[in-house]
Amino acid sequence: NAGVTQTPKFRVLKTGQSMTLLCAQDMNHEYMYWYRQDPGMGLRLIHYSVGEGTTAKGEVPDGYNVSRLKKQNFLLGLESAAPSQTSVYFCASDGGRAFYGYTFGSGTRLTVV
Amino acid sequence: DQQVKQNSPSLSVQEGRISILNCDYTNSMFDYFLWYKKYPAEGPTFLISISSIKDKNEDGRFTVFLNKSAKHLSLHIVPSQPGDSAVYFCASYDYNFNKFYFGSGTKLNVKP
Numbered sequence: 001n002a003g004v005t006q007t008p009k010f011r012v013l014k015t016g017q018s019m020t021l022l023c024a025q026d027m028n029h030e031y032m033y034w035y036r037q038d039p040g041m042g043l044r045l046i047h048y049s050v051g052e053g054t055t056a057k058g059e060v061p062d063g064y065n066v067s068r069l070k071k072q073n074f075l076l077g078l079e080s081a082a083p084s085q086t087s088v089y090f091c092a093s094d095g096g097r098a099f100y101g102y103t104f105g106s107g108t109r110l111t112v113v
Numbered sequence: 114d115q116q117v118k119q120n121s122p123s124l125s126v127q128e129g130r131i132s133i134l135n136c137d138y139t140n141s142m143f144d145y146f147l148w149y150k151k152y153p154a155e156g157p158t159f160l161i162s163i164s165s166i167k168d169k170n171e172d173g174r175f176t177v178f179l180n181k182s183a184k185h186l187s188l189h190i191v192p193s194q195p196g197d198s199a200v201y202f203c204a205s206y207d208y209n210f211n212k213f214y215f216g217s218g219t220k221l222n223v224k225p
Contacts, residue, residue, distance in 0.1 A: 004156070035215075042117060042202065042215035043157075050211075058212075090156055098206050098213070099164065101147050104156030 003027065006091050006105035013081040013112045021076040021108050023091030031094040032074040033058075033102065034066060036087040043090065049074055081112045116140050117205050119216035126223050132190040134219050136203035139184065143214075145206040146179060148188045150199045151218070157202055161188070193223045 004025045013019055023032065030051050035043040045058030049068040063085060065077045074093075078085060088109050092102035118137045126132045138146075144165050149157035163170040163177045163186070170177050176189045190197055203216045 040122075040217055042115065042119075042217045043204075043213075044215075045212065092156075098208075098211075099145050099147075099162050101149065101159030101162060101204075102157075102213070104149075104158070106154065106156045 004091055004093055004103050004105040006089075006108050008108060009106065010109050011111070013078075013110065015081060015083060015112060017081050018077070018079050019081065019110075020078075021089055021091075021110075023074045023076070023093075023105060024072055025074075025091075025093040025103070026072065027093060027095065027103065028071070029093035029095045029103075030071075031096060032068065033092045033094070034064070034074065034076045035090045035092065036060065037090060037107075038087050046076065046089075081110075083112045086110060086112045115217070116214045117203060117216040119203060119219050121219050122217070123220040123222070126193045126221065128195055128223055128225050129192045132188075132193045132197065132221055132223065134188040134190075134201050134203075134221065136186045136188075136216050137184060138186070138205045138214075140205070140207065140214075141181070141184065142207060142209065143205040144208040146177070146186050147204045147206070147213075148175075148177060149202040149204060151202065152199050160201070190221075193221075195223045195225050197221060198223045 033048040034046040047066040052071040147162040151157040
């Protein structure tokens with residue numbers, strides 16, 4: 001019972017480099033989310049998806065792109081990394097019952113130098 | 114502008130005593146309120162939730178209280194155990210936008 005799996009767990013990028021963060025869930029959830037967590041701030045929503053083939057912008061979408069080609073996978077891309085994107089990124093999924101909360105992955109710690 | 118605020122970044126409590134974590138919100142239209150617990154190097158895990166139509170919900174040692182007039186919720190842990198040491202996030206759900214708003218977290222340290 002893996003739940004939500006994020007890869008990689010750690011990454012260091014140089015400014016201007018690109019990378020893709022992968023999120024995979026095995027719970028057949030429709031909804032998936034990408035958040036970032038920064039010191040002193042709550043989790044902020046970057047992008048989300050309400051089903052296969054759909055994506056939508058969250059609170060802080062600039063500099064990121066996403067794709068949901070398969071129901072179980074949600075990819076977060078950084079085309080040209082900036083130091084301001086240094087953060088811990090969490091993926092979450094949800095079966096449509098908000099009262100029971102989201103299932104989060106263990107996070108990806110990204111440092112952009 | 115944060116819609117959900119946790120004004121105490123940290124809290125230290127002796128084992129066996131009560132831990133009270135607080136959270137304030139600004140939007141009276143929020144439908145649900147949740148608490149998550151987060152250990153280092155792990156993702157947040159759902160702990161307990163409460164609907165806006167209730168003022169209290171209990172689950173074992175954990176109780177969440179909701180004061181709608183004050184736009185305030187709190188999490189009580191009784192008795193506190195060293196294994197409860199973690200960061201606790203509160204979150205508020207806006208049904209109209211299908212969206213959660215998270216607080217910045219409170220780091221709880223339960224001393225043996």
